Amino acid sequence: MALVRDELEVFAAEVFEPFARKDQRRWGQVYLRGLLTDGRRKSIEPMAARFGADSNRQALANFITTSPWDPAHIRAQLAWRMEAAIGPKALIFDDTGFLKDGSASACVSRQYTGTDGKVTNCQVGVSLHLACDHASAAVNWRLFLPPTWDPASPKADPDKVARRTNCGIPDDVGHVEKWQLALDMLDETRSWGNEVPLAIADAGYGDAAAFRLGLQARGMHYVVGISTTMSAQPADAVPVCEPYLGNGRPPVAKYPDPARSVKELVIAAGRTAARPVQWREGSRPGTGRSGHKRMYSRFVALRIRPAGREIRQATDGPEPPECWLLAEWPAAEAEPVQFWLSDLPADTPLTTLVRLAKLRWRIEHDYRQMKQALGLAHFEGRTWNGWHHHVTLASVAHAFCTLQRLTRTPKDTAPA
Template sequence: MSAPSLERLETLSSRFVPDLVVDELCAELFASLPRSDQRRKGEVYLRGLLKAEGRKSIRNIAAHVGDRAAEQSLHHFVVSSTWDWGPVRAALARYLERALRPRAWVVQPVVISKAGTESVGVARRFVPERGQMVNSQVAFGVWAVGEEQSSPVNWRLALTDRWRESVGPLSPNVHRSELATSPLECATGAVEELRDWVGQPHRPVVFDLPDVDPAAVARRFGPAGLHFTATARGSMRVRCTDPVLPGSGNRELAAHQLLLMARTLRRPVTWLDPVTLRPRTSLVVGVRVELPQVAEPLVLFGEWTDPRGWPERCWVSDMVQAPAGALLRLAKRAQNVEHDFETVSQKVGITDFGGRSFGGWHRHTTLASAAHAVRVLTERGGER
């Protein structure tokens, strides 16, 4: 890229962007890149994600420059370059440890609709939330969640067999866990990698994955010493071991049936709505249970916003000593992620990468995650 083009892009894309935060973050993020031109392009791309108009494609980011050489250079930097996104994400994770002070990590899936079939990872999938088959990518993000705000840190892109075979031998920076074959493997691989980066084995992980069996989560995380809370279906079969419900015996029951039996033990719990930033109140109860092939004790807890009828949502956690109210507030941190994804991540282009390059998708998503971090850290205390 020519020097005038870079300078013009840096000038235009830095308008209204907090330079001090961007400068500080870029110095840490791109320290692992071996060449100064790579570090400079990384900052240019990050600023472009923050300020480019419309869809955050490489073309629109480069449009600030008005020079075809800028588009070609940035395209090569993201799509064809060999720089490893892992160390950049690790630097972002450590930066957020200090700046955001996360209380938990939240794992959530993202369905990214695509018009064509050529984008990496695209396949026809049934999406329960939409009730139909969708031509889409599915990504699993691990988010650092603070008191009120959240930021994505690590990612996995779900791959069909066809994509897995084409990606593996062509991408030098691909780690084995990035070619996982199931949602649970995608999620746990990303969490374990994040734990290695920041050294936080005791931070709780919220698995907001409705299609993943909580028993499988417990079997994977129990031996690793990572505490978790996982979304559970009301139809999931459990065995009550809680002495507060002697009438349940030692028989298997559906989770929502057991919680309904414990409804007289419900207590009101206040939690902060991430959209309105106002307190809300739910009723919650927790019951100790066993799940098949899980040695560790677990707690099932459920939530009612209307005291009548079945619980509206339920979860399973290995934090059996924690009060049910604290567990509910922890589970509710998934709503922070949903809100910040819609209001911040989408605006900085987290889902805007197109193309067949697996490395390109990860590099773009890494830089968009950094742009998200800039937004939430600089808008703290302002309107979200």
């Protein structure tokens, strides 16, 4: 126990080094211990009560909600520390919901969140994670501002716009699509010196051609989920051009057949094109080498050329570049169940494509651990800065737990 406490103090001193004042470093460590300490609720009041002094409550509240420290400085320090510790092979972008009962918190609105699987009253946070097969860490965050909170949006809600001042939302913050927030976080993270050449995301980001083109413009490869309705041409399709008769505008080369949905392309390839792949071993008992259940399915990989106006406008030549279309088609299913798009090289092995596509499970694990054990969704403050401060410190707590797991066997790890 004493050893873990000492390690926590050393870790906190390193990550909190950017704090300008001694009292900020002190209350940062107190808040971090509160998130790591046993207790059902990890909001300010119950955490302060567990430390046994009422003065702690006001100090912690001021530190989180009104203190002017910039969370980006702490996130940069955390990213440097965790990149060295886990050796990430991908950046993973995702978002998660923070369910709310009231309407006073910054950016709360009725909107869809995968956390609840429906439209509900919530905030939505977009996150960036460093990830490899055995570990991951959330190192950057953005609070999504719905159009109803943006005075410049046609969908602006006067009541929500009026609450911006009380919530401390900066005047220059408006509605930005989640995929653009992801690119903004990528730019910021790279400005810290974190260079990871691969991006992974689900279909909420992969369906946006502008997101994929933004990654390519930044020199990054991607493996992203896509919807079944995305259209494309087979890689061997050849555009043809009608003869020019010398009158009017010269004809443009076109594909002889219309683009088809990615689902249709995979079904046309047939079940025989599916190959079995095991991408990892899970945590449940099973027949794998470690005694755990094998994560196993069948996959089809095709070379295609995605369709769409944005793709054509971004392409210099007559044909869009080739990409990988990856589809999971379990033996027991009548048709494929999940799809991904990737611009990795044409000689990339199927097993590599599958393992990268499935690496997103680590982010679901991060969210679950941070919400269930580290109080990620317990913040009861209403301010823009308070939310960003809280999620940053929850990420620091999660990173410390990850480092403990990587350096100790389970029997050696004690609660902080």
